[in-house]
Amino acid sequence: MAELITAAQMRAIEAEAIASGRVTGLELMERAGRGVVEAIFEEWPELAATSRRAVVLCGPGNNGGDGFVVARLLKEWGWEVEAYLYGDPDKLPPDARVNYERWNSPTRSLFDVNDAEIFDFDVVVDALFGTGLVRPVQNLSNLFGTLRMGMDTASPTILEGPPFIVAVDAPSGLDMDSGKVLGETDAGLETGLPSSAVAHLTVAFHSMKHGHILAEGPSRCGKAVVASIGIEGRPPGQLEAPIELADVDCVAGIVKRSGHHKYNHGHAVVLSGAMGRSGAARLAARAALRVGAGLVTVAAPGSAMMECATQLTAIMLRKCKGAEGLATLLEDKRLNALCLGPGLGVGQETRDLVGAALADPARGVVLDADALTSFADDPNALFSMLHPKVVLTPHAGEFARLFPDIADKLNAPATTGPAYSKVDATRAAAERAGCVVLFKGPDTVIADPNGAFAINAAVYDRAAPWLATAGSGDVLAGLITGLIARGLSPMQASETAAWLHVEAARAFGPGLIAEDLPEMLPQVFRDLGL
Numbered sequence: 001m002a003e004l005i006t007a008a009q010m011r012a013i014e015a016e017a018i019a020s021g022r023v024t025g026l027e028l029m030e031r032a033g034r035g036v037v038e039a040i041f042e043e044w045p046e047l048a049a050t051s052r053r054a055v056v057l058c059g060p061g062n063n064g065g066d067g068f069v070v071a072r073l074l075k076e077w078g079w080e081v082e083a084y085l086y087g088d089p090d091k092l093p094p095d096a097r098v099n100y101e102r103w104n105s106p107t108r109s110l111f112d113v114n115d116a117e118i119f120d121f122d123v124v125v126d127a128l129f130g131t132g133l134v135r136p137v138q139n140l141s142n143l144f145g146t147l148r149m150g151m152d153t154a155s156p157t158i159l160e161g162p163p164f165i166v167a168v169d170a171p172s173g174l175d176m177d178s179g180k181v182l183g184e185t186d187a188g189l190e191t192g193l194p195s196s197a198v199a200h201l202t203v204a205f206h207s208m209k210h211g212h213i214l215a216e217g218p219s220r221c222g223k224a225v226v227a228s229i230g231i232e233g234r235p236p237g238q239l240e241a242p243i244e245l246a247d248v249d250c251v252a253g254i255v256k257r258s259g260h261h262k263y264n265h266g267h268a269v270v271l272s273g274a275m276g277r278s279g280a281a282r283l284a285a286r287a288a289l290r291v292g293a294g295l296v297t298v299a300a301p302g303s304a305m306m307e308c309a310t311q312l313t314a315i316m317l318r319k320c321k322g323a324e325g326l327a328t329l330l331e332d333k334r335l336n337a338l339c340l341g342p343g344l345g346v347g348q349e350t351r352d353l354v355g356a357a358l359a360d361p362a363r364g365v366v367l368d369a370d371a372l373t374s375f376a377d378d379p380n381a382l383f384s385m386l387h388p389k390v391v392l393t394p395h396a397g398e399f400a401r402l403f404p405d406i407a408d409k410l411n412a413p414a415t416t417g418p419a420y421s422k423v424d425a426t427r428a429a430a431e432r433a434g435c436v437v438l439f440k441g442p443d444t445v446i447a448d449p450n451g452a453f454a455i456n457a458a459v460y461d462r463a464a465p466w467l468a469t470a471g472s473g474d475v476l477a478g479l480i481t482g483l484i485a486r487g488l489s490p491m492q493a494s495e496t497a498a499w500l501h502v503e504a505a506r507a508f509g510p511g512l513i514a515e516d517l518p519e520m521l522p523q524v525f526r527d528l529g530l
Helices: 007-019 025-043 062-076 094-103 141-147 186-190 217-221 248-254 279-290 302-309 322-329 348-357 379-383 396-402 404-411 422-433 472-485 490-508 516-528
Strands: 002-004 053-058 080-085 107-109 123-127 164-168 201-205 223-227 243-245 267-271 295-300 316-319 335-340 364-367 390-392 436-439 443-447 453-457
Touching (some): 025 201, 062 094, 248 490, 267 472, 279 335, 279 472, 295 322, 335 348, 379 396, 390 490, 396 422, 422 453
Parallel strands (some): 123 164, 267 295, 267 335
């Protein structure tokens, strides 16, 4: 799978490459600046065809040094370029100072920039603050406001230029570990004073960082691309390994082999709510069947039997009354994966069903929706029953009910970097719960209690906003259940299901409703050559 790294990991990779003698800091800076220019011309080929005008905003650190390289290269291309420096040139880091001097053209103070000047340019390069930013940016709210003129506040995405705004490594003000804007508060938003820039195009170096994917990162970055700076390797051993970005590789384990039969692929059970509330279970069951579970059964109370029977064909139906009925049903050890929560209702009856479902630690269990909310007043009662074969699938509201202290920490304004991120929160939740937690959203984060974690990012060119429809979460729960039935580990099943969920939505497109998702899986599988 693709990897995402933290700002600290990036610094460690660069430092190791420099210390080894394979490359110098100046060479890395030159490669970074060249990567930005190449990315600009690849994104907007028309800009390479003739002389244009650019303004490059350079910060007081190495990000500013990258900016001076960009300015010099664009000028060598024949462009009219102006550079502005935020800070004292005598205090620039050594490599940045060298490139400041190599620029060999007038450099103006950043505070000389005004609205009219910026919007006279074809390209604005934001090289003020990159991945190393750890504190809120001061005194630049007016500039950021200028850069955000034309912002579609409903989306929020920046509208097409020119001027095209290009961020070097990160839009200034964005924390690259969390995707949060440092120093941005509700009060600041109310006064209309932004604490970060935005971009049409963000050029990351070596690898994407967490903040390009999480939280506000995608809406601030516009489009994110990676430019190679010619160094290889992963963070040194004393740092945690990079997290994985779920991608097509995660579906490799779900291909059915010739010679197998349905009993080789598990038997999933989905619990249904009472009459009038069985639709969620039927959506989950359909997803489990489509993703390849050998057999799928909906277990329903008597009041919902007729309702389910009129809607189910390949999916089997069993009557199940309360926790005692579920315990009896689960005496059949061939039922190896269980989903409950969608449409069950909130209350003691659901809590009892959860207790019965978790009695056998050998059986995979997916807890979603009402199975989570039923424990909002006593999350520890749930945690005491969980085991490593369980997957919890909360959205933000459900996460806050189960892990209120963690949610408060996540939702607090970011005052310093690295800020507490959704990755940090999901990992802490999984450790506390003792099982896999899939924290839903466009930046879905999945973590297990042993510290492994991954992101399924439905952002940038994988965005699928039409997944915000009733029942889509029930389908995701069913996909996870079906894959667990097939023998995937809870973590692998969660990663694979989250990726397929987005791909099915993208295959259908706008107008999607939850019923469409399972039916798109055959097309997704065909497109993958499975």
